[in-house]
Amino acid sequence: MKKIVYLLSVLCAWTLNAQAQITIQAADVANAGDQVIYKTALNYAGGFGTAGANQIWIFSDLEGVGNDTVNYLNPSQTPQGNIFAGANLAMFQDGQYLYMEKASNGLFLQGFVMGAGLDSVQTDSSLFPIDFSSLKFTVSPKLELLPLPANYNHVSASSGAGEVKFAYDTTIVISGSSVTVDSIKLVLTVDVIDSINGYGQLILPNDTVQALRQLLVQDYTISVEVHTFVQLPIGPPIPLWIPLPLGIPAIRTNTCQYWAVGKKAPILEFTLDSAGTNILTTRFQSHESLVSVKSSNNYLAKVYPSPAQKTVFVEAEFLQKVRLFSAVGQLLQEKEAAQTEGKVSVSVEKFESGIYFCQAVGRDGRSTILRLVKE
Numbered sequence: 365m366k367k368i369v370y371l372l373s374v375l376c377a378w379t380l381n382a383q384a385q386i387t388i389q390a391a392d393v394a395n396a397g398d399q400v401i402y403k404t405a406l407n408y409a410g411g412f413g414t415a416g417a418n419q420i421w422i423f424s425d426l427e428g429v430g431n432d433t434v435n436y437l438n439p440s441q442t443p444q445g446n447i448f449a450g451a452n453l454a455m456f457q458d459g460q461y462l463y464m465e466k467a468s469n470g471l472f473l474q475g476f477v478m479g480a481g482l483d484s485v486q487t488d489s490s491l492f493p494i495d496f497s498s499l500k501f502t503v504s505p506k507l508e509l510l511p512l513p514a515n516y517n518h519v520s521a522s523s524g525a526g527e528v529k530f531a532y533d534t535t536i537v538i539s540g541s542s543v544t545v546d547s548i549k550l551v552l553t554v555d556v557i558d559s560i561n562g563y564g565q566l567i568l569p570n571d572t573v574q575a576l577r578q579l580l581v582q583d584y585t586i587s588v589e590v591h592t593f594v595q596l597p598i599g600p601p602i603p604l605w606i607p608l609p610l611g612i613p614a615i616r617t618n619t620c621q622y623w624a625v626g627k628k629a630p631i632l633e634f635t636l637d638s639a640g641t642n643i644l645t646t647r648f649q650s651h652e653s654l655v656s657v658k659s660s661n662n663y664l665a666k667v668y669p670s671p672a673q674k675t676v677f678v679e680a681e682f683l684q685k686v687r688l689f690s691a692v693g694q695l696l697q698e699k700e701a702a703q704t705e706g707k708v709s710v711s712v713e714k715f716e717s718g719i720y721f722c723q724a725v726g727r728d729g730r731s732t733i734l735r736l737v738k739e
Contacts, residue, residue, distance in 0.1 A: 388514035396438040403428025405646040412634040419564030472506035501526040545590040573624040665724035
């Protein structure tokens with residue numbers, strides 16, 4: 365009898381252990397129209413969590429400040445979207461665009477405009493006037509940022525490259541010789557290692573969830589070439605790309621992030637130094653994480669928290685009023701915004717659980733429909 369009880373206890377423990385693993389599906393990753401709000405944890409002196417199975421990651425002492433909004437857009441809504449033909453999702457944050465393809469088997473990088481570490485590259489402007497902080501790169505083949513479905517113990521590596529050419533008529537000295545050039549080419553190589561190396565319980569100041577831990581390592585290598593024509597003793601000049609010995613250092617970015625079901629983006633994210641040991645920045649999703657839809661007339665609004673329990677807040681620029689509708693379009697409530705405020709609070713405490721819609725109406729007549737979930 366004792367053996368049976370023991371075996372049952374072992375079986376029960378094994379079952380609970382198996383259930384602790386989670387899977388991130390495509391529905392758990394942002395689509396065009398979604399927004400996520402992060403708070404930044406300043407002066408955080410702890411670690412960023414260990415890898416492994418059945419972990420308990422405690423970050424309940426994070427003190428978040430500010431609201432950093434990440435917007436997910438349709439690439440066609442962005443100024444450079446036509447450059448990235450394979451992208452169906454764009455992310456905008458801090459003036460930078462990242463272009464991705466969300467597919468059934470993963471989230472992939474197609475290219476970017478600004479950022480990705482390139483703004484840290486310094487070159488001699490007297491040699492050639494290139495602003496590394498405003499470049500547009502398409503990367504081929506595409507690079508895996510997250511497998512879908514995402515599960516524990518996944519490891520993959522991918523490499524891609526892109527190039528940008530500039531017209532540039534000048535004469536430069538290469539290896540002691542003067543060379544007349546007509547253009548410059550920047551070649552970017554990106555290597556990505558994607559490792560999902562942990563799962564367990566994640567405890568934040570405002571939430572406790574089951575999560576997957578992902579380590580994303582990205583290496584960027586930049587080389588510069590100039591285009592010229594070489595005159596041989598006979599025949600016409602031959603076009604030639606000549607690499608410049610600039611010695612631009614490679615850039616490595618390390619990101620440790622935690623994914624949870626239904627959160628649309630990493631719920632917790634650490635950016636690390638090039639060695640992957642020291643934390644540079646820490647941010648986590650605020651309770652004000654939201655669902656938002658940009659309307660055809662380009663009026664952006666947000667509603668939070670979603671899911672909601674008692675009160676929701678609707679924010680938009682030059683907000684005039686908010687209308688709350690049922691899932692079948694019945695008007696349930698309408699509330700005017702103060703003349704000087706772009707924010708309205710709406711009570712949903714007496715509403716039944718389910719899906720509702722908010723219409724944010726601006727003073728210029730534009731409007732946006734936002735989806736709201738009531739718990």
